[in-house]
Structures are given as structure tokens and as C-alpha cells.
Amino acid sequence: AQKVTQAQTEISVVxxxxxxxxxxxxxxxxxxxxxxxxxxxxxxxxxxxRRNSFDEQNEISGRYSWNFQKSTSSFNFTITASQVVxxxxxxxxxxxxxxxANSKLTFGKGITLSVRP
Amino acid sequence: DAGVTQSPTHLIKTRGQQVTxxxxxxxxxxxxxxxxxxxGQGPQFIFQYYEEEERQRGNFPDRFSGHxxxxxxxxxxxxxxxxxxxxxxxxxxxxxxxxxxxxxFFGPGTRLTVL
Numbered sequence: 001a002q003k004v005t006q007a008q009t010e011i012s013v014v015x016x017x018x019x020x021x022x023x024x025x026x027x028x029x030x031x032x033x034x035x036x037x038x039x040x041x042x043x044x045x046x047x048x049x050r051r052n053s054f055d056e057q058n059e060i061s062g063r064y065s066w067n068f069q070k071s072t073s074s075f076n077f078t079i080t081a082s083q084v085v086x087x088x089x090x091x092x093x094x095x096x097x098x099x100x101a102n103s104k105l106t107f108g109k110g111i112t113l114s115v116r117p
Numbered sequence: 118d119a120g121v122t123q124s125p126t127h128l129i130k131t132r133g134q135q136v137t138x139x140x141x142x143x144x145x146x147x148x149x150x151x152x153x154x155x156x157g158q159g160p161q162f163i164f165q166y167y168e169e170e171e172r173q174r175g176n177f178p179d180r181f182s183g184h185x186x187x188x189x190x191x192x193x194x195x196x197x198x199x200x201x202x203x204x205x206x207x208x209x210x211x212x213x214x215x216x217x218x219x220x221x222f223f224g225p226g227t228r229l230t231v232l
Binding site: 004035037042043044045046047050091093103104105106107108109110 | 150152157158159160161162165173175205207209219220221222223224225226228
């Protein structure tokens with residue numbers, strides 16, 4: 001069975017600090033997809049990034065960066081120079097292989113990030 | 118280009134009643150998934166519809182049923198409501214025909230309260 005663990009539950013930082021959100025996953029599939037979603041207080045899940053299991057290249061997009069390591073089954077997310085608008089709940093999610101990124105998503109419990117001015 | 122829309126925004130029901138939630142997918146999308154998100158938890162997959170048929174189902178009882186219409190919109194029906202059904206119900210859409218390398222887009226959700 002698939003499982004996503006987000007051990008951190010709440011993180012509080014001061015604006016402009018860097019913050020890393022951890023995600024560890026379990027799957028028996030050899031091909032799978034990993035995601036990060038952001039959920040602001042409005043409730044709508046906002047897609048941030050998708051990675052498939054063949055693509056371990058880490059990426060930087062503006063203030064966001066991701067570190068995917070298959071050897072440790074981790075897919076961590078870093079926000080550089082955090083801002084108050086980054087305050088939200090962040091979810092890591094895993095998708096099965098055979099139907100690809102459109103299929104059932106297994107979510108972690110989420111990490112509540114609070115960025116103080 | 119409208120994103121995923123859901124109605125109603127909020128709903129209050131009593132135990133034992135039945136409820137229907139509605140979802141319109143993003144333009145160009147043909148697949149709709151439903152998720153239940155209890156307070157303080159991550160979303161849990163209920164089921165997915167494609168070509169008007171249930172394609173995948175999560176671990177939810179038969180009280181939860183759905184439907185997809187020819188215009189790709191979808192309904193989620195829950196019968197014999199329990200207090201534990203109180204949650205945010207999220208709809209997500211995607212385009213299966215584009216292949217596996219694309220993502221699901223989520224709607225704003227319907228907040229269901231069962232009293």
C-alpha cells in the first residue's frame with residue numbers, strides 16, 4: 001500500500017527565513033509520481049510541482065526548490081526567503097504508476113506553515 | 118478559462134439525510150475525482166470518473182456514490198449521513214487523454230456539516 005509521511009505538523013518562521021518541508025513516501029511501484037500542493041485558508045489545493053520517479057533532477061523555481069532522492073524515498077520542498085503569503089498548509093502526495101499522474105492521489109497529513117512578519 | 122467549480126459552497130444536513138454535491142471540471146478536462154478532507158487531515162480519495170464510468174475507487178462505503186454526465190460534470194451523492202461525514206469535499210479534474218504526465222486541478226471544495 002502507498003503511504004506518505006509528513007512528520008512535521010507545524011512550522012513557524014520569521015519572514016525571509018528559509019524553510020524546508022519534509023516528505024517521506026512508501027510504494028511498491030517502480031514508476032510513480034510525487035507532488036506538492038499548497039492549501040491556503042480558502043481551501044483550494046494549488047498545484048506546485050510534479051515529479052516522476054525517473055526524474056531525480058532537482059529543480060529551482062524562483063524561491064521554491066525541490067530535493068527528490070529515491071535512495072531515501074524523500075521528496076523535500078524548500079522555500080527560500082519566506083514571505084507572509086507563503087503561510088498555508090502544504091501537502092505532499094503520491095500517485096500510482098499504471099494510470100499516471102491522473103490517478104488516485106495519496107496525501108500526507110500536511111504541514112501548517114506560518115510565516116510571521 | 119474557468120477552473121474547477123463546485124456547488125454549493127457550504128451545506129448543513131442532519132444525520133440520516135442524503136446530500137448531492139456538484140462539480141464542473143476545468144475546460145478541456147474529461148476526468149473527475151472526488152476527495153474527502155476531514156479537519157486537520159489530508160484529502161482521502163473517494164472515486165474517479167472517466168467516460169461516465171467509475172474508474173477507480175478508494176476505501177469508502179457504498180453510501181458514497183457518484184455520476185458523471187456527458188458534459189464531464191459530476192455529482193457526489195452520500196446517503197444516510199453520519200456525523201463523521203462532516204468534511205471538506207474536494208473535486209479534481211484532469212485530462213486523461215493527454216497521458217500520465219499532467220496534474221489534477223482542484224476546486225474550492227464544498228464544506229459539509231452533519232448535525
